[in-house]
Amino acid sequence: MxxxxxxxxxxxxxxxxxxxxxxxxxxxxxxxxxxxxxxxxxxxxxxxxxxxxxxxxxxxxxxxxxxxxxxxxxxxxxxxxxxxxxxxxxxxxxxxxxxxxxxxxxxxxxxxxxxxxxxxxxxxxxxxxxxxxxxxxxxxxxxxxxxxxxxxxxxxxxxxxxxxxxxxxxxxxxxxxxxxxxMPNPPTISAGVRVSALMPDGTTRTISAVDLAKLKDPTSIARVWQALTPAQREQLIADFPLLIGNLDGIALRDRNTANVITATEHRGELEKQIRMLRLLEKEYGAEQLYADKISGLHGEIKSLDAILGDRNWKYSEKKDPNGLSFGMYRVFDENQKQSDQVGAVLVGFNPLRDSIITFQGTLDPQTGNIPSWMTQVGVVVPGTNSKLAEFTADLDRGKNLFRKSGTKTGYFTWHGAPMPEFDLPTHVVDPAEQGLSDTAAPRLASFANSLALPSGTALVPIAHSYGAAVLGTAEMLGLRADRIVYVAPAGLGHDVTGVPDFPYTKDKPHFVLQARNDTVVGWNQGSSMFQLGHGDTNPLDTPGVTRLETGYLDTRDPDAGTIESPGGMETHSSPFAPDSTSVRNITRVVTGESVSLYHANDADWVYGGRTMQRLEVTDSGAGKREEKISSVDLSRVG
Incomplete structure (x- = not known):
């Protein structure tokens, strides 16, 4: 050159x-x-x-x-x-x-x-x-x-x-x-793996995961699944974990195996999204451009870490409100021996449907379902603002209820559908809209009715806030349960006129607990104007629902204040205070023990100008002597 x-x-x-x-x-x-x-x-x-x-x-x-x-x-x-x-x-x-x-x-x-x-x-x-x-x-x-x-x-x-x-x-x-x-990975698509299976009609066919789902009936699905060999189950799980992990009728243990695969992959996608948003911030020269979005993604990753329990080393210094290390869950075996389990049982996970369902408790080593010695199972249905990014709070609530419920109880935390968000100024009326409960209710009914519960094991749903509208609608659709608890309920569902509307639970004990000064739902219960609200039935006074006392924040220390003491919006969730009278009553409904009835505050009449005015005596109801009833048959106790 x-x-x-x-x-x-x-x-x-x-x-x-x-x-x-x-x-x-x-x-x-x-x-x-x-x-x-x-x-x-x-x-x-x-x-x-x-x-x-x-x-x-x-x-x-x-x-x-x-x-x-x-x-x-x-x-x-x-x-x-x-x-x-x-x-x-x-x-x-x-x-x-x-x-x-x-x-x-x-x-x-x-x-x-x-x-x-x-x-x-x-x-x-x-x-x-x-x-x-x-x-x-x-x-x-x-x-x-x-x-x-x-x-x-x-x-x-x-x-x-x-x-x-x-x-x-x-x-x-x-x-x-x-x-x-x-770029997000392409969705995992079933390769159509097929295994030989004994069908409900007695014939033998080769089926795929999709074929299994087409049976629709959870009982039929369970029979076919139980007849498969462990190796065949592993094949179908690996081929289509998203479907198997969320299919009612599949053993809880196997649903967990499938959902761990999906959740781990989804967590990787969330981390990829964070890296991308960081790149965009760098490209645009705006460091905090996506700060809120990134914070939410980190919250979702933390929730998945807490559920999966495979990254507990990242949170080694943190204890949950129950004193357990991050990602650890207390369980009891058949002999009531205590142990700490790594990770929750993830029995439902579909991010596209915003579905997260966990279980805290021991599973039967043979069937992979609820063991015969477990006498009661609670199903906690959270409400407004419950989402994957905040799911650690729902997990902690379940842990506390478990801690207060003896050694023969297990708890599901059911977030099987999107829940409304309340956030000023963009999400104001969302919690009053009915569509979300219409979506969630049939899923809750299907899940609860498909659980393979041993004979004599009680199922007790506990629904908070918007979750009560979901539960009430699910009951109207045919949900089966032994006892039902509504906590600070937004309503029982926009088409529910009363407990008699529930075909399988109308004769079962129903209970409600709510702070006397709840400002979130207290003003609009029993209202459904302009297609907003959750029915004209007020859960606090409808026949067939017994109101229980919420009492004190700490049953051992009345001076710590009543459930109403926090004031403002906090009283909407204060009935779940860990050592409160209300949590004691909730868990006693689950375990079938006696519970204490609600007492209204006393009132004094005082002159106000030219008229007499009625003024409630603050905290007087909580201080009254307890009246106890059986949570099983509502008979008086003592």
Missing amino acids: TVGDMALAGNSETVQQTGSSLQWRTVGTDTFNSLVAAVTSLGGQSGSAVSVERILSMIQASSAPANLVQNADQNWGADVSTFGRKMADIESRANRARKDLDSARQDQSAARHRLNEADRSGVGLPLQMRPILVLAVNGATERIAGAKQRLAALDEERQGADSSVASSILTQRQLYSSARNA
């Missing part, structure tokens, strides 16, 4: 055209706009069978790579266009230098030729010509050297430009690579 070849290499016009086409390419923008259109078409959450919030999050995660690709296209295109113009400038100067070099070489050659010819012919030159020709040769030589120096400098300049654009291209390639790596 001769001097100047580097400066003249390539086609600057083609490079500029390539850069321009990259700058004007709109693949990322088109993708982003399509995703935005998808977001705007989602509509509200109420009544949707899937989690709109989850889909929105997935779309946002997918739009991030699209934005990165668009930015990379524009940045790379700009750099390539600039490089093309730089090439053209260097090329122009190199062509001039080459032209000067060629001219100098021609002049040098001509002068040397005349000198050489005169020397060979013996004919002398005029006295003044030889010095002139010598000067011409020397001048041409200097011009050649100068042109070569200019070309060498231009080669070096071009090499620097090449190096600069190569570094820029490498940066953009890394951005493309980051965008590719941050």
Whole structure:
């Protein structure tokens, strides 16, 4: 390669055209706009069978790579266009230098030729010509050297430009690579693995996980599943964990095995979303642009860590309110021996349906379901603002109820559908909308009725806030239970007129607990104006529902205050205070023990101007002597 070849290499016009086409390419923008259109078409959450919030999050995660690709296209295109113009400038100067070099070489050659010819012919030159020709040769030589120096400098300049654009291209390639790596993985699709199975009609067929689900009836599904060999079950779980893990009728142990696979994969996707959002913040030069979103994703990861129990080392210094290390769950065996279990039993997990269902307790080693010695099982149904990002609070609530319920009790925490969010100013009426309970109720009824409970094991749902509307609607749809507890209920469901509407629980004991000054639901219970609210039936005074005393925050220390003491919105959840009278009553309903009846506050009549006014005596009801009844048959005790 001769001097100047580097400066003249390539086609600057083609490079500029390539850069321009990259700058004007709109693949990322088109993708982003399509995703935005998808977001705007989602509509509200109420009544949707899937989690709109989850889909929105997935779309946002997918739009991030699209934005990165668009930015990379524009940045790379700009750099390539600039490089093309730089090439053209260097090329122009190199062509001039080459032209000067060629001219100098021609002049040098001509002068040397005349000198050489005169020397060979013996004919002398005029006295003044030889010095002139010598000067011409020397001048041409200097011009050649100068042109070569200019070309060498231009080669070096071009090499620097090449190096600069190569570094820029490498940066953009890394951005493309980051965008590719941050793209959500394609959904796991069943490969259609089939196993030989004994069907309910006595025939033998080869079936897939989908075929099993098509049976629909949980009892039939359970019979087929139990007849499979462990190896066959493992095959179907590995092939379609999302389906098997959420299929009513499958043994709880095997549902957990499948759901651990799905939850672990989903946690990896959440971590990928965080990395992508961090990249976008860096790209936009805005460090806190996605701070709230990232915080929510970290909350979801923490909840999954707490459920799976496989990263407890990250939280080694943290204890939950029950004194257990993070990700640990107390359980008891058949001999009432205590042990701490790593991770909860994850019996339901489908992020698209916003479904998370856990179980705290020992499973039968043979059947993988509730053991025969477990005498009662609680099902906690949380309410407004319950979601994966905050699920550790629901887990802690279940742990506390478990701690207070003896050694023969297990607890499900059922969040099998999206719950409403209350957050000013964007989510104000969501908790009063009925659609979410319409979605959740049939799922709760199906789950509860499909549980393989041993004979004599009581099932006791405990629903809080919006969860009570879900539970009441589920009862109307045919949920079966032995005793029912509503805590600070938003209502019993918009179509429920009373306990007689419940085909299988109308003759079962129903209980309600609520702070006397609950400002969240106390003002609108028994109201359903403008299609908002959860029925005209007020759970606090409807026949067939017995109100229990909430009493004190700590039964051992009345001076700590009553359930009403926290005031404000806190009293909506204070009935779950760990050592409270209300939690004692809730857990005694679960275990079938005696419970204490509610007492209204006393009232004094005082003059207020020209009229008498009735004023409640604060905390007087909680201080009254307990009246106890059986939580099983409502008979008086003592």
